[in-house]
Amino acid sequence: MNPSKNAAVRVRFAPSPTGFLHIGGVRTALFNYLYAKKMGGKFLLRIEDTDVERSEARFTTDILTSLSWLGIEHEEEILYQSKRLDLYQKMANDLIAQGLAYRCYCTETEVEASREQMIKEGKKPMYGRTCRERKDVPPGNPSHAIRAKFPLSGITGFTDMIRGEITFPNEDLDDFVMIRSNGVPTYNFVVVADDIEMKISHVIRGDDHINNTPKQIFLYDALKATKPLFAHLPMILGADKKKLSKRNGETSTNAYRAEGYLPEALLNFLVRLGWSHGDQELFTREEMVELFNLEHVQVSGAVFNTEKLIWIAGEHLKKADPKRLFDIIKTDFATAFPGESFAALQTPAVTKTALELIPHVQLKVKLVKELAHQLYPLLETSVMPVDASGLKWNKDETQKTKIKAAVQELMNTWTSLIASRAATTLGECGMDHARVDAELRAVSEKCGVKLGDLTQPMRLFVTGQATSAIGLFDLLPILPWKTIQARLTACLQS
């Protein structure tokens, strides 16, 4: 058996639906997913919706949609904690019976008071353990929480797969609440109950959970269950080196989709935040799965660097299939095409033009959104209004006349070429980058103008924008001749 494979590996991503899928959550999900795939195990999904106040169905939908967009697919049924409340209650009662948990009748105000007292004494704020040894039930049997009866002395520790030994003195650990007085269990309790239920072998999560681990280890022991292996990932930080949040960076996965990042680019960036494979920066999905390991996961936090993400986005965009990019534009960036252009996109002719343009443009831009904005004036068949005030020919009327003569000559040549072949584009007539290049050079020489002086106005009018991510020589063979003709006519009339 291949030692790097272990089909018993079962990992999970367990977000709580209290907000949109967070970029830090994506990184956690990704590392779990990659580890499962690498080991030949399974990646499962669990929705931690025990906080009834803040959990919302729309967030669950968002999490699922976002993961699907990223291509992080889970196996087996999604487990919803809210559907298992009775079970947790029963487990907690069993622990009380065994003397490993107890009922706490303290009110929130009382608990808070004891916590403040501890802070005053310079200690770690904890529950005062008032009900720990309580034998009687208060009159009227008021509602109560259930707390873990955590050992008062000794040491709880574990071997983290990324950091090694981590230990905690038990005296610093609290008798945490397992079941709230409203009967709903808390995070630390359900995590363990469900990880046992789901037979999770490796718990891979952010290092903000290191402090929860001893509490959970106590529960594994109390429930007489086999403990999983733990691996705590470094935090993703904002530019201020603090935990990434809405405050110091964009955290919603949706926002990155809306900006036009390809999912594989986002994943590539995230996988390099805290993990490395030598000097390699760019990874395909397949490479991530093949090369990922926990050994090379970093221990210190990593700042989220948008510049690098953009660079990675551009590298992936260059390699993406044009057809796929066009599909993404149609579904995600239709609004980049104001007016009637978007409807026009659906026609075979425009699609053909788009698919010829994209391979050129995708080399120069970084985001699908930029690609869409570049494509818009090119696919639009009407004459685009342009600002010709910056053109060099404005400074010299004789030059302007000569340049227009050159443009006119080119139009004459090409119009008859198109007519003779009954073609719609110059490309169909055998014109390509090199031949356009040669022809423009010949005409500019003949008319006594510099090549650059001729191409500047032509580019402006044909592309409809001051700067374009596609060269004029590549553009001319692709666009419908009728469009070029109309735009060059506008050029002559300006």
Add this chain to the structure above:
RNA sequence: GUCCCCAUCGUCUAGAGGCCUAGGACACUGCCUUUUCAAGGCAGUAACCAGAGUUCGAAUCUCUGUGGGGACGCCA
């Protein structure tokens, strides 16, 4: 405050005692190329937190200090 974690260029990182006068990438700066450019090519600036110790030898091991972060909830 208490506990836990961490510490290599501005940022992401390579580095498992000699291969390190510390490598790569992003960003930045300069040059080149070019029909434009948001592209491409080449070059450059820039880091082992500090102090002790172990060792023939330390970015790498140990300790202390300092700095940063995280957790201390009937949130997850």
